Amino acid sequence: MSDTQTQIENRPPSVAALFLERVAATPDAEAYRYPVPPATGQGPDDWRSLSWAQSADRVYAIAAGLTELGIEPEQRVALSSSTRVEWILADLGIMCAGGATTTIYPQTNADESAFILADSESRVLIAENAAQVAKAVEKRAELPELTRVVVIDPAGVPEGDDWVITLAELEKRGAAYLEQHPQLIKERVAAIAEDQLATLIYTSGTTGRPKGVRLPHDNWSYMAKAIAATGLLGPDDVQYLWLPLAHVFGKVLTSGQIETGHITAVDGRVDKIIENLPVVRPTYMAAVPRIFEKVYNGVAAKAREGGAAKYKIFQWAAEIAREYAKAEQDNFRHTGNRSVPFGLAAKHKVADTLVYAKIREAFGGRLRACVSGSAALAPEIGYFFAGAGVHVLEGYGLTESSAASFVNPGEAYRTGTVGKPLPGTEVRIADDGEILLRGPGIMQGYHKLPEKTAEVLESDGWFHTGDIGELSPDGYLRITDRKKDLIKTSGGKYVAPAEVEGQFKAVCPYVSNILVHGADRNYCTALISLDEIAIEEWAKENGLEGRPYAEIVAAPQTVEMVDGYVQQLNAGLQRWQTIKKFRLLPRDLDVEHGEITPSLKLKRPVVEREYKGLIDEMYAGAREK
Incomplete structure (x- = not known):
């Protein structure tokens, strides 16, 4: 058995345990960067940092504060916020208390938010701001289980209602509680069993009510170890994280980081991506295809504005990029090296000076790899970026499989495929072409919906994805469509x-x-x-x-x-x-x-x-x- 396989099989039962290990191993290393907008509202954001030890102080205070509010193991704490550093700290705090996080998108309306809070039986809601608090207040009569709302940014929240407290107040109460119970976190984390519920993510169904996907602690612990085992990320990486953390794709990235120990810069404001990239200068970023399409269309439209000659140069460079990427990947597949014909390499060098270098600079100039997931990326756009030196590695997974089931191997990636399964994940293609998955990342089932669970999860652990795909002889998966689409x-x-x-x-x-x-x-x-x-x-x-x-x-x-x-x-x-x-x-x-x-x-x-x-x-x- 390889060291990698041993590491994945001998994993701790929870990410909370991994977090304690990370803090003990590198307490002074930088963990998170986050923006603080200027007080005047004008000018650039001020980026600040938290070390692992500083993060732990806040995480443990949140965990103790929730314990003091009466949160017991597996009881749900809902989190309704956009992507920001407090989301990660709160999620880790919930897990370290032994609780389970119910994720809610901040865009969710009051009716659906109330349905999720009631269906999950969430006891506490951690809300980002006044708008999120207002939704809970409006539906308060329908939510007898919800005992408290904790608000991250209290600006505009009416005072005088002790049902609502601030995150700062929760942390203060938690710190005082820890003084009385110094062993609390160690005890709570040590008591977490691998099959204990860690996260409830409600899939935004295209029809009817969303279903709550039950993901136990072991799912995230496995994901953390398996992501590290791919070798895509190392401790010196800087990740730019803007994806919605209420979505499984964003959430899994927080687990991988804890195992690897690299820096994550967190800012969920999509309109700030272009401005943030040259500031953060990430080496790694995950995104959805829409972002790459937008960048591609933006570059094409800008070239068009520059007149016919400029647009012609862009179109020529785009074709060279695709030709170069295809030649490079084909050669690597057959010979193990990335060389391309001399004439093509010469053209590529000219195109790099004229077009590609500017694209890489727009991404911050240090990007080693991007992972694209959540939907299919058009291969022509993938080849364009590959040829321009922005390596887009497609991956694949679902909420029900804790997001990351497949990812393209760094050096040997193949545009148009979603790569190979993560270590420990099995795949097979059914007779009708449907992709079936089995492994430690698969959900326990849908919350309170045993019939729906039985429709997709077989007794021997095989999960029906609903996607159609093909496997190459050497194990690369290509998704051809949704079965129902x-x-x-x-x-x-x-x-x-x-x-x-x-x-x-x-x-x-x-x-x-x-x-x-x-x-x-x-x-x-x-x-x-x-x-x-x-x-x-x-x-x-x-x-x-x-x-x-x-x-x-x-x-x-x-x-x-x-x-x-x-x-x-x-x-x-x-x-x-x-x-x-x-x-x-x-x-x-x-x-x-x-x-x-x-x-x-x-x-x-x-x-x-x-x-x-x-x-x-x-x-x-x-x-x-």
């Missing part, structure tokens, strides 16, 4: 919408979201929303300057421009996959309208329901088979 046209042909949508995103620099429709129809159509910033820049050059978004997308010249890209897409598709008609949406899809999830995944049924009129219009008069 595959379209069958009325002519009996299967279409994978995600594949067509991904290809369009690589072709059209103005697209934000696209939904391909065609189930039981005799041709495919698409609903397309455009990126507001990119299309406004285009509008300036095309006689539409100053018009609102809805007017720009309704203009004949915009429809004509997008039609050109649709024809370009169709040229590379099979006849039955081609987009025969499309409609531009009057606004972009967003989380607030429930059309995309907080991790930026498309909710197909919601969008199709919302824009049923436009879909019907595209098939009006068509002779269906």
Whole structure:
């Protein structure tokens, strides 16, 4: 048995235990960086640091404060906040108290928040600010189990209600409690069993109520060890963490960091990513495909603004990047080295000076690797970044598998695949192409839903992912689609919408979201929303300057421009996959309208329901088979 396998099998029962080990091993090393906005509201943020020992002081105070509030092992403490350092400290505090964290997205409305709080029987809610507190106050009568609300940022929270206390007050009370009970944390952490509930994450279902996914302590302990075993991260890395921590993809990154001991810079403000990257200068970052699409489209649109010559150079450089990345990866697969033909290397060097170096600089100049997950990344965009020296390693997992089941190996990564299983995770492909997983990362089941659990989890531990995929002879997985998202046209042909949508995103620099429709129809159509910033820049050059978004997308010249890209897409598709008609949406899809999830995944049924009129219009008069 290898050392890696031994380490994964002989893991401690919880991340809380790993945290205690990390603090003991490197107390003075930097753990977290976080931004403090200037008091005036003007100018750059001031970035501050916490060492592991300083983090532990706060984590233990939160744990003791929750214990004093009466939190017993496995009792739920809900966390409704955007990504910030206090989210991580609170989550670790809940785990060190032996409790279980219920995660709630801050965008969740009051009704759904109340459902999650009631269904999870959460005793305490840690809320980010006045807006999150207000939701709990509004539904207080429906939440008899909820004994206390703890607010991180109390600005604007009405005073005088002792149901609500501040996080600072909780930590103060916890520190006093620890003085009376100095062994409390050690005792609580030592008592945690591996199968004890650590986290309840409610999946943002596309239909009906969300389901609570039960993830025990051992899931996170396994993930921490398995991520470290991939060798992707080392103690000298700097990770930039902006993903929603209420989502399993963001949450798993906090476990991996504790095992590895590297620095994590935490800031969940998506509008600050471009500004933060040159300040944080990360060596590693995880993101969702939408971020890479936005960067790619932004670079393309900027080149276009610079005039025809500049745009031509960008298009040439983009093709060279893809050609270079494909040649490099093919050669590595067959020979183990990354050399490319001399002529291509020479062109790549010129393109690097003109285009790629600026892209790497925009990411902070030190980025070794990005991990992309949560949805499929269009291979053409993946190859572009690979050729430009920004290595995007696709990974794969679900809430039900604690997020990280597959990831591309650093050196041997293959664009268009999600890599190989993490050490300790098994995979097999069912007869119908569905991906089945088994291993220590798989959930215990859905909270209070045994029938739903039985639908996806077999008695021998195999979990049905609902995704369709193929395994290469040497173990690389390629996801082809969601089982339930595959379209069958009325002519009996299967279409994978995600594949067509991904290809369009690589072709059209103005697209934000696209939904391909065609189930039981005799041709495919698409609903397309455009990126507001990119299309406004285009509008300036095309006689539409100053018009609102809805007017720009309704203009004949915009429809004509997008039609050109649709024809370009169709040229590379099979006849039955081609987009025969499309409609531009009057606004972009967003989380607030429930059309995309907080991790930026498309909710197909919601969008199709919302824009049923436009879909019907595209098939009006068509002779269906």
